[in-house]
Amino acid sequence: MDLAIAVTVFGVLFALLALGAWVAISLLIVAGVSLMLFANVPMGQLLATSGWSSVASYPLTALPLFIWMGEILTRSRLSSDLFTGLAPWLGRMPGGLVHANIYGCGLFAAVSGSSAATCATVGRMTVPELRKRGYDDDLILGTLAGSATLGLLIPPSIILIVYGVATEQSIARLFIAGVVPGLVLIAMFTAYVMFRSRLDPKLMPAAEAALPIRERLRQTRSLAPVAILIAGIIGSIYGGVASPTDAAAVGIALSLLFVWISGDLTWRVFRDGLIGATRTTCMIAFIVAGASFLSAAMGFIGLPRNLAAWIGGLGLPPYALIAALTMFFIVIGCILDGISIVILTTAIMLPMVTAAGIDPIWFGIFLVIAVEMSQITPPVGFNLFVIQGMTGVNIFRIARAALPFFFLMLGCIVLMVVFPGMATWLPATMMSR
Template identity: 65%
Template sequence: MSDPVTGLFLLAVLFVFLAGGLWIALALAGVAVVALTLFSNAPVGLVMATTFWGHSHSWSLTALPLFILMGEILLRSRLSEDMFNGLAPWLGRLPGRLLHVNVLGCAIFAAVSGSSAATAATIGKMSIPELKSRGYPESLILGTLAGSATLGLLIPPSIILIVYGVATEQSIARLFIAGLVPGILLVGLFGGYVAVRAWMNPGLIPKPDMAMSLKEKLWEARGLIPVALLIVGVIGAIYTGIASPTDAAALGVLLSILLAVLSGSFSRRDFLDALLSAARTSCMIAFILLGAAFLAVAMGFTGLPRNLAAWIGEMGLSPTVLLIVLTLFFIVLGLFLDGISVVVLTTSIIMPMVMAVGIDPIWFGIYLVLVVEMSQITPPVGFNLFVIQGLTGIDILRIAKAALPFFFLLLLAVVLITLFPGLVTFLPDAMSG
C-alpha cells in the first residue's frame, strides 16, 4: 500500500471511529493501534504504555489546568461586569458605540482566561442584555460577540497555544509572544468592521447616552483596575522572563482568587464549582493529548509522516500553495471537530510537511490558531455558537449568519500574516535576540 493510500486509509478509520461516537482520545488511540498492527512490527502494548507514561508528566502541560482554573474563577466573579461598566463611557462616542465593548471586552478577558468559550460566556452574559435593552441590532450584537470571543484562542495566555507547544515541542513563551501582534490586528479588524457598518448605516446604532465628564469616566474606569493588574501580573511575568508560563499561571490563579473574593461576589461554592469544572476540562484535554501522542509515536514507527513529507517535497509545492491547501483542509475539519482536537489530530502528520518547505513552526502555530478560530463560529460544531445559543435561546443558524463577516475577517488576518510573516515572528525574534 502506497503512503498516500495508507494515510487515506488511516484517516477513514479515524472518521469511522468518530462517527461511531467513540471519544476523540479513544479514536486517536484506536487509529494508532491499527497503524502499529498493520504497518509496523512494533509491540503495540509496550509502545502505548511508554508513550502514555512519558507524556503524562510534562511540566509545560501543568500551565494548562491552571489557566483553565483562572478562567473558571473569573467566569463566576463580577469582574466582567465591572469591566463592561469601565469601558462603556469611553467608547460611547466611537462609530458603533457600545458594540466596541464586545470587541475590547473579549480582548481583555481573553488576556486573562485563555479560552474562547469562557470569553463568549462571560462577556455575553453581561453584554447581550445590556446592548439589547439599549436598542442595538441583534445581528451585530451576536456577530461581534461570536467573532471577538475567538480572541480567547489567540491572545495569550492561550490554552490552544499551550496544546500546540506541547504537541510540537515548541517554546510556549515564544508562542505567547508571537500571538500578541496578530491578536491586536484582529481587534483592529473587528473594531474597524463595526465602525464601517455604523458609518454606512447610521440608523443601525442608537443615539449616544448622556455625556459624562472626565471625572465621571475615570470613576467608572476603576472597574478596569483589577483586570489590568491581573493581565500585567500574568502576561508581564511571561514577557519579561521573570516566570515561566506555568509559574505565571499559578500566579494568575492566586490573583484571580484574591480579586474575585475582594469583589464580594465569590463564595466557597463558586470556588468548588470552578475547581470541578476546571478538572473536567483539563482531564478531557489531557486525555486527548495522550491519545494524540500515542498516534504521533505510531506514525513515527510506520514512517508515514516522513514519507508523506518527502512525497510533498517531490511535488514541488511552494509554501504558499501548501498553506492554501492546508487552510481549506483545516476549515473543513473545523466543521466537525473542536479547535483543540484539530490541533492534536493533525500536528503529527502536518508538521513534517510544514518543516519540509521551510515554514517557521512558531509562525505556523499562530496561523493554525487563526484558522482554528474560524471553526469556533462555523456550524455544526462551533463552540462559540453553542455558548451564545445557550445564553440567548436564538437559533444557531441565525447566530452563524451574524458571525459570518467575522469568519471572513479571520481569513483576511490569515492572508495578512502570510504576506507579512514579520507580524508574527518579529516580537519573539526580538525578545530572544
C-alpha cells in the same frame, strides 16, 4: 501502499468521529488498528510510554492553572466589571457599545485563555445590555462570536500551550508571537463595526449623552483588577521573571485575591471552579495522551514522513502550501474542536511545513487563527453553541451573523503571509535580549 495506509487511517478516524465517538477514544482505536495492520510493535508498551510522556510534561502544568483561573473569574463579579469600565469610553464611537463585545473579549482573553469561557463570560454581560439599548441583534451576536475567538490567540492561550507541548516549541515565544496578530484582529473587527455603523445607521440606537470625564474615570476604576491581573501574568513572562507555568500560578493567586476582596470568594465558587477546571483538564489530557499514542503509531508506520515527502514532491511553493492548509483546516474545523485539530494535525503537518522553510512559531499562530475560524463554522462551532445556549437563537443564524468575522480572520492570515514579521518579529526581539 502508503496511499492504502493513509486511506485506512483517516477512513477509520472519520468513521469513528461521524458515529459520535469521543475524540480521545477515536485516536486510541485508530492508533491500535494502524499498529496491528501495518507495524509489528508491542502496543501496550508503546501506549504506556507515549501516553505518560505526553501528559507528564512540566510546560503542560500551566494548562490546568490557566483553566482554573478562567473558571474562578467567570464565577465572580470581576467579569461584569469589564462592561462597566469599558462602556463610558465606547458609547460615542461609531458602532457605540457593540465595541464592548470586541474589547471585552480582548481583555478577558488575556486572563482566561479559552474561547468558550470568553464567549460565555462576555456574552452574559453584554448581550442583555446591548439588546436593552436597541442594538441590532445580528451585529451583537456576530461581534460576540467572532471576538470571543481571541481567547485562542491572545496569551495566555490554552491552545498555544497544547501546540507548544506537541511540537516542542517555546511556549513563551508562542505567547509573545500571538500579541501582534491578536491586536491586528481587534483593529480589523473595530474597523468593520465602525464601517457597518456608518453604512447602516439603523443598526444602532441614537448616541448616548457623553458622561463627564470624572464619571468616566470613576467607572474605569472597575478595570483595575483585570489590568493588574493581565500585567502580573503577561509582564512576568515577557520580563523573563517567570515561565508560563509560574505565571499561571501568579494568575491563580491574584484572581483568588481579587475575588476575595470583591466578596465573591465563597466555598461554592472555589469548589465549582476547581471541579470545572478538573473536568476540562482531564478531557484535554485524555485527548493529548490519545494523540501522542497516534503520533507514535504514525511514526512507526512512517505515514508523516511519507506524506511530507509526497507533498514535498509536488513542489508546492510555501504560499500554495499555506493556501492548501488553510482550506484543509477550514474543512476539518467543521467537524472537530480546536484542540483536537491542533493535536491531530501537528505531528503530520509540521515535518512538511518545516521542510518548506516555514517557521514553526509562525505556523503555530497561523494554525491558531485557522482554528479560530472553526469556532464559528457549523456544525461544530463551539462559540455558536455557547451563544445559542445563552440566547436561544438558531445556530445557523448566529453563524451567518459571524460570517464577516470569518472573512476578517482569513484576511489576517493573508496579512501574516505577506508580512510574516507580524508573528515572528516580537518574539525574536524580546527573546534575544
